[in-house]
Amino acid sequence: MPLDLTELSRQVREMSNALHHDAPDHTRRRAQALERYLHESSSYATWARAVDLSRDGCAWLLARPVELLNTVRDAPPRPPDYAVIATDGSHIDIDRHGAALCYVLNIGRVYLRYGAHPAATLSSRPMLCFREEDLYLRDGMRRIPIEGNYLSARRDVAEGVELVALAEEFLTADDIPALALQDGTLVRWTLAGAEKAVLEHFLRPYLNYLDAMRAQKIPVASYISRPRSPEVAGMIRLMLCPDVDTEKQRGAKCSTCSDVAAGRTPSCFVCQGLSDADILADMLEEGQRGPLFASMSRVNVESYGEHQIHFFYMRVGREVARVEMPRWVAEDPPFLDRVHAVVYDQCLKGQGYPVALARAHEQAVIHAADRRAFERVVERSLIQSGLPAASSRKATAKEQKAL
Structure with a gap:
């Protein structure tokens, strides 16, 4: 049965009306949050201490400022010659109803060089993962399946490993400025709260990749x-919290909020539902970045x-994007300027999105036809090896048309 678009259209209109109704309140709260933020702009060290004091007691995420809060930097001139390496990944997930227990990682790889000797190399690296160590990680006698968030973490590691390979292939003998670029966050949020064995299994090779890039x-x-x-x-929200007092070494503790105890709506709710980009957008003109922060994840x-x-926000056209980097990049002014200049130049070349990442995505994407072709290759190979190649009854039933 096709999707009931008539019913969905009614619900979409309800959504649009609700968003229209909430828009003035959203705008008012965004302006109020930015006003308070700018009022505290010279006290960034105070609020860095407040973040440190509140990290364990807050019910929300925090960023620690490392520059004045009203910092605005124009994009530095791009280097006349520079190189970018980039990776992006996709995967075919494990299908427990399929013919074989396996998954595929496909990593798009891009090398672009600009200037007097331009060059470009685009490729992809597919990896079939079917061995015991691909499918499970061990913690003593336990076997923990690599699926869901853990499969995403496995793909993140593979993207980093391919960046190291690209650097060794194209940049070791190069003396022009270079940048390694990835899509999405460098903070492995998928591992937040993971048990120690899982965290070590995925995070150690990822940090090894960052070690290798720093060494080069x-x-x-x-x-x-x-x-x-x-x-x-x-x-x-800490700036609006009545319980925060850095002089008394007192941070926010949401479990004992004084506003709630007094029956009031918490003052920090001004920021409820607002993103960083919502609040900082009006600070930034085209190509400018805001202050540096450290993620307190x-x-x-x-x-x-x-x-x-660490991260900063940067305006690119109508969008305010987030750019992340390790601390050793953020604390090195020439590296930081290179990140700002090159990423912005890549956005200009890519009509608002870094061209190297767009090309890496094109190399990585796995289309529906590719997935079906892969399934047929697996089934044919299993049959040729004299192995059973049937899908589960459930998978077969889903493919049959109803009478």
Whole structure:
């Protein structure tokens, strides 16, 4: 039965009317949050301490400022010659109703060089994962399936490993400025709250990739289009919190909120539902970046060490994007300027999105026809090897048309 678009259209109109009704309140709260943020702009060290004091007691995410809150930097001139390496990944998930227990990772790989000697190399690297160590990780006698978030973490590691391979192939003998670029966050949110064995299994090779890039003196950054992160918004909530007092070494503790105890709506609810990009958008003109922050995600703070992820927001056309990098990049002014200049130039070349990442995505994407062709190849190979190649009854039933 096809999707009931008539019924959905009615619900879409309800959604549009609700958003229209809420828009003035959203605009008012966004302006109020930005006003308070700018009022505290010179007190960034105070609010860095407040973030440190509140990290364990807050019910929301936080960012720790490392520059003045009203910092605005124009994009530096792009280097006349530079190189970008980029990766992006996709996968065919494990299908427990399929003919064989396996999954596919496909990593798009891009090398672009600009200037006096332009060059481009685009490729992909598919990987079939079917061995015991591909499908499970071991914790003593336990076998933990690599699926869902853990499969996403496995793909993140593969993207990093391919960036190292690209650097070794194209950049080791190069003396022009280079940048390694990824799509999406460098903070492995999928591992937040994971047990120690899982965290070590996936995070150690990922940090090894960052070690390798640092050793080769190639800055690493990632680009997040239309970010919804509320970490800076979380810091502004501290500014509105009546319980925060850095002089008395007292941070926010949502479990004992004085507003709630007094029967009032918490003052921090001004920021409810607002993203960082919502609040900071009016600060930034085309190509400009805002101040640097450190993400206070638990996995980032406790596990990344010298690679702790920092970020800034940058305006590209109508969009305010988030750019992330390890601490060793953020604390090196020439590296930081290179990230800003090159990422913005890549966005200009890609009509609002980094061209290297767009090409990496094209190399990585697995279309529906590719998935069906892969399934047929698996079934044919199993039959030729004298192995059973039938899908489950459930899979077969789904493919049959109803009478």
